[in-house]
Each structure stands twice: as C-alpha cells, then as structure tokens.
Amino acid sequence: MKMLQINDQLPQVSAIGLGCMRLTGLQDDKAAAALVDACLEEGINFFDHADIYAGGEAEAVFGRLLAGRDREKMVIQTKCAIRPGCCYDFSREHILSSVEASLRRLKTEYIDILLLHRPDALMEPEEVAEAFRLLKKEGKLRSFGVSNHNPMQIKLLNSCLDEPVCVNQIQFSIAHCPAIDAGFNVNIHNDAGCVREGGVIEYCRLHKIRLQAWSPFQHGMFEGVFIGNEKFTALNAVIDRLADKYGVTANAVATAWILRHPAGIQTIVGSVNLVRVKDICKASGVDLTREEWYELYLAAGKQLP
Secondary structure, three states: OOEEOOOOOOOOEEOEEEEOOOHHHOOOHHHHHHHHHHHHHHOOOEEEOOOOHHHHHHHHHHHHHHOOOOHHHOEEEEEEOEEOOOEEOOOHHHHHHHHHHHHHHHOOOOEEEEEEOOOOOOOOHHHHHHHHHHHHHOOOEEEEEEEOOOHHHHHHHHOOOOOOOOEEEEEOOOOOOHHHHHHHOOOOOOOOOOOOOOOHHHHHHHOOOEEEEEOOOEOOOOOOEOOOOHHHHHHHHHHHHHHHHHOOOHHHHHHHHHHOOOOOOEEEEOOOOHHHHHHHHHHHHOOOOHHHHHHHHHHOOOOOO
C-alpha cells in the first residue's frame, strides 16, 4: 500500500482510506470487524467517519470493534458541524460537544483528525481556534482540517489557528472534477472555465494541505456511480481496457486515476464489500501513464481546449 504523510504529528497514512458511512449496512458487528481486519491486512490504516453518519451509529459500530485491536495502528478521522435539517455550526460549544460525543461512540481517548464538515457562513475563526486549542490541550485531538472548503475559507480559518489545517476533503472523481476542468479552461468563456472552487488543488499543494477525495466513483452530486453506467459508455470502455491491462478491477482503475495526480490525493472509499475493497487496494500498485490519465479524463466527456 502506498503511504502518505499528512503532517509531522501523525503517522503515515494509507493512500486509500475506508469511509465508514455505510458500516451500519452490514449484517452485524462481526461482518464489520471482518471488513476492518481485511483493510488492516491490505495496508489500510485510515478510517474516515462523521458524527452524522447513520446518526452517529457508524461511529458506535467502529467503537465496538476497537476492543482487542491496536488503536495505535489506526488513524481515525471524524467530522462535525452539520446539524441535519437545521444549519452548519462552527461554534465553540458545538465543536466541543460533538467531539465529546464522537469520543464516546468511538470508545477512544483521542481523535487523530477532526474535520469541519461543510463551511459555516457564520463562522467566527477565533471561536474555532479556541475550541481546537482546548481539544489539543486536553489530548483529545491530534490534528484538524476541513471538508468542502475553498482556499479563502481555509485562509480565513488559518488566520486564527495556532497551527494550520492539514486536510481538505472534497468530492473528486474522473467524472466529477471541476477543479481539474477549470485549470484546463483558463481565460476561456465556457462553463468548464468557471472557477467554482477557487483553485483549491493548487492552493492545497502550495500550503501542504492533504487533499482527500470523497465519492471517487460518483458523478454529479449523488447522481450515481459512473462505473458500469450506460451514460458513460466511452469511459467504461477505456476503464475496462486498462483494467485488463493492469490485471485489476474497474474500481481500481478509477482509484488509480486519482492517485496518479501529483497532489497526492488520498482516496476515501466508501464500499463495505470486503472483496471489492481488497480489489480497490490493488490501485496502489498501478501507475497510469500520462497518456492513460488523459485518455480517461477525455473519455468522461471532457474536452481539452
């Protein structure tokens, strides 16, 4: 498994992480334990959570699995700030109470990385900084980051933090990569050239912020997977050909496309199918050529100016 360094306060993390949102969809805790153990055997040491996944139950399932396993061999990330049906909340009180609840459910004394899930328009960066400072002092948090943030939002937050955010998790796949599209269409009056994310890839590379990709097999905003989708016939033809060439599955090729980017984007895979996860891990050993990377991009219906 290819390994990545997020910062000097954390151990190296696997380039592929397990997204734990669907853990509650497994038959029982035994099946969940088998999945986590299989991940560890494949070299995955990174487990991504959020307080809203299954209303907190996904964290609780994982917490029950920690008993009898070496916590130090796992890097656990969770998120807070979404109050479903209500608002986004970066207040000091909400951050602190969310972390306490996650720690109880996860049955761990500390969280490796806490992400602020989506931007809060009412954010007061000084208040966020105070919450992070207290959590660090109490040993409940090692590092922190954000999810779905643009560069100026990160810059504003960093202006008050004692240490900069280390992660930004964004939706990213072959079929959904507006951050790539905008980079190709600079100074061109078309939809692809509209910079909606503020140059987030370049900003994060410049400031040593690790990008993470969520929904690596999705197109649009939860519109479905592109693998095996008749709407993406050309893309799937290229994926299948490369899968045959490298002796891996289609999901592994789609993951390898993300891993090929020089930003070192960590891929968060949400599958709970044990065999599929093992197959996806083979992407770590696939090094797509420049020509293959661009061929996949174009096959997704993109155009180069």
